[in-house]
Amino acid sequence: MKTFLILCLLFLSMSSFAAPRVVNGIIKDATTMLPIESVSIRVQNSNLGTISNSEGEFRLVFSDDLNTIQFSHLNYHVYAYALKTGETEVEIFLEPKSFQLSEVVIRSKPVKELLSDAVKSSKEKLEKSIVLNTYYREFVRINETYSSFSDGLLDYNIKRKSGASDLYVNQSRAFKLTDTPSDEREKNRGAFYLYDVRDAVEQAYNFKHVNRILNSKSYDFEIETKTDDKGNSLEIVSILPKEGLELPLYIGTVVFDAKTKLILEIDVKISPKHKIYAFDVDIAFLRFKMYEDSRKASYRIDGEKYILVYNQNKLNAYVNFKGKFDDTFEFMSDMVVSDYKEGEFDFDRSKRHKERSLFSAGNHFTEEYWKTKNIILLTEEEQKVIDTLNK
Incomplete structure (x- = not known):
């Protein structure tokens, strides 16, 4: 026995x-x-x-x-x-959904207010006191040449409604263009990051970018209701720059569920017509001009839970840091939530990631997680970029 x-x-x-x-x-x-x-x-x-x-x-x-x-x-x-x-x-x-033709709907509120309500509902519903296990990656191009790539398995320990969190890097890898000179100018360029990996979840949680658009008087808003053959309805709000304004304005859509008023997708970028008015700052020691800025995020309603699924940022800017460097930078970051755990968890806060870029975490991995974990698969073109950087 x-x-x-x-x-x-x-x-x-x-x-x-x-x-x-x-x-x-x-x-x-x-x-x-x-x-x-x-x-x-x-x-x-x-x-x-x-x-x-x-x-x-x-x-x-x-x-x-x-x-x-x-x-x-x-x-x-x-x-x-x-x-x-x-x-x-x-x-x-x-199978593609077949949506019914949109009907003219008399609404009790202006579209701008409907979108504001959806933002408020979504902020309140997003899961707090949660650890998001994520896969994060970032590409950097300088003067149209890929200069670095990094990715890793990251935990965001969220404790506040704003989405502010502590970031812990479990595993990571980093590649850099090997023929890049290692002089002081290159060090300054390498240290320059416009996105902060520590804020990746907070940006998706607080809807700050959408709120900035809502608080501006430079936009018109249109709404369309799409109902599928099962009776589920989506509200699609189009963000449109007002005519005649010579400003760096955005264009895009925000989709939210008609029943719950929870945002499901955000896709916003600088309007092609307004790129000539790109954000341009020229002060004593710095000139900064932004050419591209796009943001995407998606969310999922899972029963009673409302969960962040994906967040993407892309930015292209010219930076002349007087005496340091004079270059065009392109930053691209993707983050996907691969798992999550609800509740309060104790982390060693001394091990928090404290740098803006993930690249600074270097090569620290115990397995080839890019082959064994839930990540965003590299496309053939992206793999060629990494192969070039990794030679």
Whole structure:
């Protein structure tokens, strides 16, 4: 009997360390057969998830006792796929939603107020007292040449409604163009970052960029209601610069659920017509001119929970830091929430990441997490960039 119990315990112990299941796949439109970007992908009965890249590709790593993957996108029907035994490669086809023609709706509030209400509802509903396990990456180009890349597995410990959080880097890697001179000028360029990795979640949580647009008098707002064949309605607010203004203004859309008033997607960038009026500052020691600024974020309603899924920033700016450098910088960052844990957790705050860039964390990893974890898969073009930097 004793031997039997020992064998049972040994079996359970071995089972707990069983290799995770890895599934690679591509997602396509069932009608056009074209790949679909930014599909939210999650493993049912867990908090694990990722998104598809611009080529529709994805990878999921999860416990072998789970077998159903759910795919969701605003323009497609939610689809749950039950994996077959031993299946590791899948091709998923999503059916486009057929939306009813928009009807003229008499609204009790101006569109600007409706969007403000959605922002307020979303800020209040976003999960607080939560740790977001994320995959984060950043590309940097200087004078149209890729100069560095870094990525890693990051934990954001959120404790306040604003989304302010402590950042902990679990694993990371960093590549830099090897033929870049290591003089003082290059050090100054390398230290210059316009985005702060520590604020990546806070930016998505506080909707500050959308609020700045709402607080401006330089925009018009239009709204369209789209209802699918199951009766679910989306409100799509278009942000439009007013005519005749010579200012660096933005254009884009904010989509929110008509029933819950929770924001599902934000896609905002500098209006092509207003790039000639780009934000331009010229003071004693610095000239800064911004050419591109785009921000994307997506969120998911998961039962009673409202969760951040993805956040992306892109910025292109000319910077003349007198006596230091005179260059055009392009920053691109992506963050995807791969898992989350609710509640209060104790972290060693002395180990917080304290730099603006993830690149400063260097190469610190215990496994090839870019092959074994839920990340945003690199496209073929992006992989070529990293190969060049890693030579």
